[in-house]
Amino acid sequence: MKSKSNLEKVLRAGHFAVTAECGPPKGSDVSVLERKGRSLLGCVDAVNVTDNQTAIVRMSSVAACSILKALGHEPVLQMVTRDRNRIALQSDLFGAYALGIRNVLCLTGDHQCFGNQKEAVGVFDLDSIQLVRTVKDMRDENKIIGGDHVDEAPRMFIGAAVNPFADPAEWRVVRLKKKVEAGADFVQTQCIFNLERFESYMKQAVDLGLTEKVSILAGITPFKSVGMARYMADNVAGMDIPDELIKRMSETPKERQADEGIKIAVETIQIVREMNGVAGIHLMAIEWEEKVPEILETAGLSERPAV
């Protein structure tokens, strides 16, 4: 074992892993976070806590991870390089590990122009791959950037994100390879809607031998409505939502659209589960965390392994 992560144990044991995303509140209301956290207890292997996603100010990911851990969750700390330089990132890694956080997901982050602080400076001192390497060097070499030795360095299980649907298409697997070489132990993908493109991506990853080195968690997001599907297709960076899915949602009566969205998500889970090299799923039920148990139960994934 490289780290002291429970998620690593689950994946190493060969179980099909399930993680779910949990967005911290826009404020300091612990009860909101605890409500979301409780709805996910017992049905996921880890809870992945977003870091000011889409550049909207929310409770810090480190604090939210700590609160969720106290509830009994295994948190995955998302860290974006948009808002903090290498001093702050490394300091927060020390702090997060001291609080018992054992997994980190290294991201660059959505550009600040998308959020509610459009006039902010974008830091981008490191990129996501450099952050992956930084966490790895801490864990495996007891070193921080610049080479200084750290006695009690964080021993994190290291994650990264990949988007099989962005352009240039031929570059996407190369970027996965770079992330693996930099030290990623697991990656979670952008929300999968275009199954054909995802299958071709997975085939390339398998052919390059990458799936033997990294656990790929397939990203799943259920639509709440056709409005959400359209919004994501038009406004969310890096999304690839085929027209036929939008059509399927729009042809469903409004009162049944949420059910249809869940049905699509479950179908997607069942298909990706059969794909060679997919080690688990990452559910991103955006502001809909309470539906995660239902989705997992329908997909036959509600029993989580004890490791």
Next chain:
Amino acid sequence: MIVAERKEINEIRKMIDRYSSILVVGCDSCVAECAAGGQRETVMLAAALRLSYRKDGRDPKITEACLDRQCVVEFIHGIASQVPEHDAVLSLGCGAGVQALARVYTDKPIIPALDTLFIGETEIRGVWQENCLACGRCKLGHFGAVCPVTRCSKKLMNGPCGGSKAGRCEVNPDILCGWDMIIRRLEALGELDRLSEYVPPVNWSSSHSGGPRRVVREDQKS
């Protein structure tokens, strides 16, 4: 070159309304090339200010002048006789020009008429593109002469982010994805292998992060 744009008349007026005589000084270098602060734009701005003041029933003394370069001390002396005759200088130079005038004419208010935007090139007449952030350690040799520090909205050094779509940036479809350009160019040159290696964190100490920079060369001093 330095690319700039002229400020709105109202904003300029808020800064100069307190003076009764203003020397409007253009710069015939970079800001002339980007049609913001050259001879022509200086004449136009002076005329626009006169018209604007006339509408308000005011008639301050407005004189035009233009220097070949506002950022070089020898050229700056070209307005030495006119400066004392005015309450303030309105500079159509870039930020460097404005500050150079202020360093030389220590007792005179120097007011900027331009917003200095970036170091860039004239792609075609009327289109200027930012392409250098002056990071102090040129990396263009690794990236097919397309700068990831400047042309990628997130300064990524290890490949395109997940927001690159059809060669466009997630920030705005009017922005070309720098990484898409890097990959296409290296592909065309048969040098894609340059991108396979991990690029470590950038040393930003040579950039503005290290504080205002200064070059001193003994061999150039007279």
